[in-house]
Amino acid sequence: MIKTVIFDMDGVIVDTEPVHHYAYQQHFVELNVSVSDDVYATFTGNSTRNVFQKVKELFQLEHEVEELILRKRHLFNEAFDSKPDLYLIDGVEDLIKDLFANGIQLIVASSASKSTINRVFTRFNLHQYFSHIVSGEDFPKSKPHPAIFEHAASLSIHPKENCIIIEDSTNGIIAAKGAGIYCIGYNSENSKNQDLSIADLIINDFNEINAEKVRGLV
Template sequence: MIKTVIFDMDGVIVDTEPVHHYAYHQHFKHLNIDVTQEMYASFTGNSTKNVYQRLKETFDILDEVEDLVQKKRSLFNDAFDEKEDLDLLPGVRELIVDLHSNGIQLILASSASKVTIERVFNRFGLHKYFTHIVSGEDFPKSKPHPAIFEHAASLSVAPKEECIVIEDSTNGIKAAKGAGIYCVGYMSENSHLQELAEADMVINHFNDLNAEKVKALK
């Protein structure tokens, strides 16, 4: 029986991708670099630090990675605070509340920075539902490397065979499967450039899941 659900955040709980897209592309203009749509899509599931490490190598950027990260985060934070229509994805709050009220442990494992996670969790009152928050900034390698999910599973009240991951990205699903954890792929409106075929099951809406169905998975 499934006892723990490990959630990704961006694209699963909240869609901050438009805010990230704006912040990144404002910064790309400032750096005078041409990042293709395909290259940008490949960043999904990567930490900001790893994105800028790749960009620095690709475009021979002279700035230090940490300075690049801080500039992008500053742009993101300003845009995040100004975006009044930012909301949780349809049905996810109801699923979180249902899982929590039925005794299923919830853990967050997101590539986002701790600062960004805190902004989202504080804005939407999510802390009370999750026992642990794991940020990708604590790991040298981003998804698809499985380290973040291996660590999240180690925090579970149950063995990883009784955990599932909910992910919306190719890299996230590869990371979950690499960690040996059952993965539910969420096909959101923003997942059209992501390949979810490796997921154990794919849903199009969070109404497709509830505590009873989750407990019975596998």
């Protein structure tokens, strides 16, 4: 029986990808580098640190990774605070409330920084539902490495066998399966060019699942 649900954030709880995309593109212009759409798509599910490690290597930048992270974070925060049309993914708030009301533990494990996660959770009043927040910035390797999900599962008050993960990215699903945890792949219209095929269950809408159905998985 499932007793803990581990959520990814970007593309699952909220679509901050357009804000991230804007911030990255602004930064790439400042750096005078051209990142193709195909290369950018491979960044999905990666922490900002890992993205800039790749960009630094790819374009042989002299900037320190920390410097790049701070500038992009500044651009993101400016855009986030000024963007009025930022909403939770359709159906996810009802699912979160339903799971919580039925005694299912909720954990978020996102590649986003702690500051970004807290910004989103504060804006949408989500802290009350989640027992733990796990940020990818605390791990040297991003998804598809399973470390973030292994740690999130260790925070569950139940064994790993009683946990599931909800993810929308190729890298996230690979990480979930690498951690040996049942994974629901959410086919988000906001996450392009992602392969969900190795997920244990694929959904197109959060209305397809609820606390009762989640409990019976695995």
